[in-house]
Amino acid sequence: MSSVLHPVGPERRATYWRRRLVAVLLLVLLGVAAALGVRALLPEASSQQAVARLDPDRVSPTLGAGTPSAEAAAATASPSATAPTSSAPERVEPCTRDALEVALTSEATAYGPGVTPRFVLTVRNASETTCSAEIGSGMRSFAVLDASGEQVWSSADCQSSTSSQDYELEPGDSRSMRTTWSRQRSAAGCPDGQPVAEAGTYTVQGSWNDVAAEPLTVTLTG
Known part of the structure; x- marks a missing residue:
């Protein structure tokens, strides 16, 4: 203890005290530098925490799959992977004659x-399946005999x-086509000046797409 307070040696006492003062100053400077280095690292860590607070789903390149951020990102991506895809509407098949x-x-x-x-010609879907049928003046015909x-x-x-148009017919649905008879006779090419039909009994025929309906009988009374 006496050697610390009262240095002994060939040099002057003041020389020893100056050396000790320099050593103490060096130690203080090293301590200050170390403290500044630790504080310099703190803003980067705080910045990373701030980013994590602003964007909790952001995954850092150093994070593994088991970290909270990686799990959040996986949860965010999962809905798009399971999103349903739209499908085209089902095509309705044409009705068969049966x-x-x-x-x-x-x-x-x-x-x-x-x-x-x-006269009225009616087409009805008698099946148990929805189908389509072409209905219109281009598909029906009437005749009187x-x-x-x-x-x-x-x-x-x-x-x-x-003209004609495709219609979807659910089971039991029907579409009707109408016509009128002027009571005049007709011929191919529709020539003018055809005579009026005489009073009597006539048979009326009707068909759709060459499918004949049950004929009926009408009477002209005069």
């Missing part, structure tokens, strides 16, 4: 003088429209 019923009706069974006969079986009128002779 699936359809074709029926012919008349507004009356007897038509008096000056009354125009009106006299008592001898001679054709006196046909809707095809003077038909001005041949």
